[in-house]
Amino acid sequence: MKNFKITSFVTISLFLLLVILDTTVGIALWWYILLLILWFTIMALGSFNMSWGFYLKAFTSNPKVTQKNIAITFDDGPNPEYTLKVLDILNQYNAKATFFCIGEHIERYPEIFKAIVAQGHAIGNHSFSHELMIDFNSTENWLDEIKQTDNAIHKLTNRKTTLFRPPFGVTTPKLAQALAVTEQQVIGWSIRSFDTVIKNPERIVKRITKQLKPGAVILLHDKQPNVLPVLEHLLQVLQKQDYQTVTINELLNEH
Numbered sequence: 001m002k003n004f005k006i007t008s009f010v011t012i013s014l015f016l017l018l019v020i021l022d023t024t025v026g027i028a029l030w031w032y033i034l035l036l037i038l039w040f041t042i043m044a045l046g047s048f049n050m051s052w053g054f055y056l057k058a059f060t061s062n063p064k065v066t067q068k069n070i071a072i073t074f075d076d077g078p079n080p081e082y083t084l085k086v087l088d089i090l091n092q093y094n095a096k097a098t099f100f101c102i103g104e105h106i107e108r109y110p111e112i113f114k115a116i117v118a119q120g121h122a123i124g125n126h127s128f129s130h131e132l133m134i135d136f137n138s139t140e141n142w143l144d145e146i147k148q149t150d151n152a153i154h155k156l157t158n159r160k161t162t163l164f165r166p167p168f169g170v171t172t173p174k175l176a177q178a179l180a181v182t183e184q185q186v187i188g189w190s191i192r193s194f195d196t197v198i199k200n201p202e203r204i205v206k207r208i209t210k211q212l213k214p215g216a217v218i219l220l221h222d223k224q225p226n227v228l229p230v231l232e233h234l235l236q237v238l239q240k241q242d243y244q245t246v247t248i249n250e251l252l253n254e255h
């Protein structure tokens with residue numbers, strides 16, 4: 001049973017217990033409010049923490065790896081200013097990464113997208129619009145978002161992507177239902193760089209390298225200037241520590 005179903009079951013059981021107590025000995029209204037707040041908090045935290053596996057099963061790292069392999073992932077591209085430069089840096093260090101692309105950007109920058117694929121990096125679906133209110137989508141709207149991006153990828157590469165990363169890392173029951181139809185593997189991360197919030201590249205690199213371990217998945221974004229110094233420095237550290245940077249698919253299939 002999914003964790004959110006267990007939470008709902010426990011909440012309903014506690015609610016019934018409160019009703020029984022209320023009708024027998026009488027309890028304050030606060031108990032009901034407390035239960036509601038608790039339930040809402042757990043549901044919200046479950047939405048934001050993919051590693052909890054609350055609404056769906058997500059791959060966030062591979063603790064079973066025996067070699068020093070690690071995956072770097074880039075979200076929100078392709079980007080006309082930074083993606084090609086990111087590819088150059090990866091190439092210099094002989095590193096393979098995974099790009100979770102937004103469908104609209106794939107259609108706008110098809111040549112950049114094709115360059116990612118041509119250089120042997122892995123591709124994942126990161127929705128079509130990535131709009132701010134996307135997490136309130138119905139199952140049908142989610143299916144549209146996912147399929148539109150799948151189609152854009154297929155049109156340019158003749159490939160079907162099996163990977164999906166939820167925008168903002170948020171999962172919901174509706175998204176889970178849509179992904180049950182498309183049968184894509186949900187990919188999270190184990191090291192969040194906060195590169196869209198922290199401006200200083202050195203602070204970002206420090207944040208990441210503190211958490212390095214075999215099988216980890218690092219989240220970066222190829223849409224802002226700090227991605228270039230961060231990536232360069234990160235790859236230097238990884239090289240020094242004998243880490244191999246591989247695609248998500250490779251990391252997933254290692255036992």
Ligand SMILES: [Zn+2]
Nearest residue numbers: 075076167168
């Ligand atoms: Zn994103």
